[in-house]
Amino acid sequence: MPEIITREAIRLGLQEALESDDRVFLMGEDIGAYQGSYAVTKGFLEQYGDERVRDCPIAESGIIGAATGAAMAGMRPIVEMMTINFMLLGIDQVVNHAAKLSYMSNGQIQVPLVIRAVTGGGGRLAATHSQNFEGWFASVPGVKVAVPSDPYDALGLLRTAIADPNPVIFAEHSMLYGRRGEVPEEPYVVPFGEAIVRREGADVTLATYGRMVYTSLEAAETLSTRGIEAEVIDLRTLNPLDTDTVVQSVRKTNRVLVVEENWRTGAFSAEIASAVHEEAFDDLDGPVGRVNGFDVPAPYNAKLEDASIPTAERIIEELERLYNP
Amino acid sequence: MTIAETLDKTLIADLYRQMQLIRVFEERCNVEYQRQNIKGFLHLYVGEEAVAVGAISALREDDYVITSYRDHGHALARGMEPNVVMAELFGKATGSSGGKGGSMHLFDVSRGFMGGHAIVAGQLPLAVGLALAAKIRKEDKVVMCFFGDGAVAEGEFHESLNFASLWKLPVVFLLENNLYGMGTQVERARAGGRDIFTAAEAYSIPALQINGQDVLEVREAAVEAVQKVRSGEGPAFVEAMTYRFRGHSVADPQAYRERDEVDEWRSQNDPINNFRNAILAQEIIEETEFEGIDKQVTEVVDEAVRFAEESPEPSIDSLFDNIYAE
Incomplete structure (x- = not known):
């Protein structure tokens, strides 16, 4: 290919x-x-x-x-x-x-x-x-x-x-x-409303999309070195939204973070988090976490901008905060 | 030149019939609103009938019409069934949008009536796009885009005139200047004052101002504009000076204008009375024939109300239909 x-x-x-x-x-x-x-x-x-x-x-x-x-x-x-x-x-x-x-x-x-x-x-x-x-x-x-x-x-x-x-x-x-x-040369399509598992793991689910797929995969690699296997789900479309794939994963991992680049307040991650609460509450070992960009206008300075966007470190920190008190 | 020399009698009678249909329809809507059969916002076209009727009479069946939320007049002039329009206003399943659109959102794609758009100036870019489609396909369709003086201050007005002129698109911009954007007098909203057609010249669009209370003058201007636009020369702009005899919507107490002003327009500038009197004076159509048309129009509106009343409400199951096309 x-x-x-x-x-x-x-x-x-x-x-x-x-x-x-x-x-x-x-x-x-x-x-x-x-x-x-x-x-x-x-x-x-x-x-x-x-x-x-x-x-x-x-x-x-x-x-x-x-x-x-x-x-x-x-x-x-x-x-x-x-x-x-x-x-x-x-x-x-x-x-x-x-x-x-x-x-x-x-x-x-x-x-x-x-x-x-x-x-x-x-x-x-x-x-x-x-x-x-x-x-x-x-x-x-x-x-x-x-x-x-x-x-x-x-x-x-x-x-x-x-x-x-x-x-x-x-x-x-x-x-x-x-x-x-x-990318195959043969014709194919990716239908809307079908999330994909980018990395399999049994310990925690990271539900995400866009550029944050890679940030999440990076976090998953680091976690793996500590014996924690993260499942990374790429939503691919936000509307229609495939919550089933996320919920299925949570039933297995019992832990989930939603990772999104956007500001936290009113973010789409909250919609996904809410869906997981409703559909998989009994399977959860703790609260559904969200790692979003901070609620700041994007700064120009590289160090400042990088600090405003979710990083692999922040994903890991949030996971530790929510699930390993 | 007399009316008879310019138009045949059948067309004259039809222009009268259409204006009277709109008048009677709208006055009945007002009554049905008080009876709470019609809800929400209701913007009546009373006083402006000559604009829609005269302008739309210049179009072919395969042309497009698009307008704002004050859309009943255009819908009826374009040939939409009064039953279906009234049923929509009543929110019934038999309405043009199954009761989902309401007064401000009438559509009849089979007649090229592309809506009823309720965000001021929102229909202008859509008109540009309809015209762009026609041009790309090399069809000789024309888009007639109605809008009010309130739309002129919106950015989309300027964007759309620029697009249409730049790409030589077949749009007739038909401004209904009824002197008030809701309750704000046009002079208080527009630098340059009441005469708006000069704005089109900034975009190299030929423009003229006409008496919108004279259906024949509107028709003549529209025929000329449509012909020019259809020939591929690019858009045209017609400013029809008109007046709404009723409030912006039925909820409008009209604190912003004097009763005398409204009375003066009604008594001296009623497009239907003036047209009827001129025709009678020239002995083209007799009084009894007008009376016959009036009677027939009233029956049509009575029937529309009866149809709307007797029609079923939409089923709750239809709530989720057509959010997305399949």
């Missing part, structure tokens, strides 16, 4: 869609002549032309709204949001329009729209450019949210997103574009 990086996997998914379906087109800021802020669409303008690779004015609400309108008319637009932070300027079109049209029209309208949004911290981009809003969108009925962590999932989930007749927020962590992994 060939190894490629995540950026390449997403490129493959986009190219495949552009080539197989003439309803697909791309919209976004600097996706064409500039070649994409994160180079995902490099060369696309030349290859597919400016009708299908549409450089847009800097107008996020207009972009998302226009894409939604085109989807209402049966097209399959794929929007690139340069960063998920900019989606705050277009959130009304997602929440009040794209997410609602199927329900409010009683199924007369479908919105097959994919919004690829670059999420996450760690890039030293400070407070306005380092946030994780995928959890917010996951709480909106009518929207689906995918959070790939590796090239295989990036391509497999993108295929599912493009084929889905609903608005999908496809959150790409900026620090994972260069991550390498095996």
